[in-house]
Amino acid sequence: xxxxxxxxxxxVTQMGQEVILRCVPxxxxxxxxxxxxxxxxKVEFLVSFYNNEISEKSEIFDDQFSVERPDGSNFTLKxxxxxxxxxxxxxxxxxxxxxxxxxxxxxxxxxxSVL
Amino acid sequence: xxxxxxPNSMESNEEEPVHLPCNHSTISGTDYIHWYRQLxxxxxxxxxxxxxxxxxxxxxxxxxxxxxxxxxxxxxxxxLRDAAVYYCILRDVAAGGTSYGKLTFGQGTILxxxx
Numbered sequence: 001x002x003x004x005x006x007x008x009x010x011x012v013t014q015m016g017q018e019v020i021l022r023c024v025p026x027x028x029x030x031x032x033x034x035x036x037x038x039x040x041x042k043v044e045f046l047v048s049f050y051n052n053e054i055s056e057k058s059e060i061f062d063d064q065f066s067v068e069r070p071d072g073s074n075f076t077l078k079x080x081x082x083x084x085x086x087x088x089x090x091x092x093x094x095x096x097x098x099x100x101x102x103x104x105x106x107x108x109x110x111x112x113s114v115l
Numbered sequence: 116x117x118x119x120x121x122p123n124s125m126e127s128n129e130e131e132p133v134h135l136p137c138n139h140s141t142i143s144g145t146d147y148i149h150w151y152r153q154l155x156x157x158x159x160x161x162x163x164x165x166x167x168x169x170x171x172x173x174x175x176x177x178x179x180x181x182x183x184x185x186x187x188x189x190x191x192x193x194x195l196r197d198a199a200v201y202y203c204i205l206r207d208v209a210a211g212g213t214s215y216g217k218l219t220f221g222q223g224t225i226l227x228x229x230x
Contacts (some may be wrong), residue, residue, distance in 0.1 A: 093159075101166070
């Protein structure tokens with residue numbers, strides 16, 4: 001079965017540094033998402049992206065965050081100036097459609113540690 | 116999003132059936148019932164979804180109450196690999212007739228499978 005690929009699997013950074021988390025969604029999918037999960041907490045929606053635009057974003061997704069589809073295969077999440085509380089597992093997901101009976105495919109995640 | 120209620124944890128023995136309940140008493144007529152699971156150190160994984168009728172796939176079965184206020188995910192023969200957090204999620208048609216892919220995860224049910 002096709003899968004969503006995320007790199008790196010682990011990323012360690014210093015507070016205040018910029019990080020870019022990378023994802024390769026499933027090739028024929030059109031809708032892309034980022035979620036995050038702080039250790040021991042729920043999986044939280046960050047942002048959805050379609051046709052090179054943000055479709056929806058949560059309150060977490062403030063000006064420090066940005067997303068981009070720089071080419072036909074990659075989807076990235078950038079955190080401009082990391083904070084300690086950004087430490088979390090970040091999951092990328094994709095779907096072909098965005099109707100309520102569509103399933104999302106998630107990657108294995110990038111564990112971000114901010115020191 | 117309509118709220119779901121699940122038990123915090125359940126236990127099962129290997130090769131026995133498991134019934135994971137979910138209450139969603141405020142479900143609307145257009146809400147789809149989705150189940151995802153999260154294996155340790157993995158991203159969420161789609162399991163099954165339904166609207167009104169019971170559904171079967173290779174992973175599980177979904178039994179939906181006639182009034183749709185509850186549903187049950189059925190794993191017919193649990194294996195050790197089924198040990199995971201199981202999430203019951205409602206997905207609806209947002210304003211404008213489309214769902215933007217935002218899955219709202221709760222705490223889910225931690226399923227422990229004993230050998």
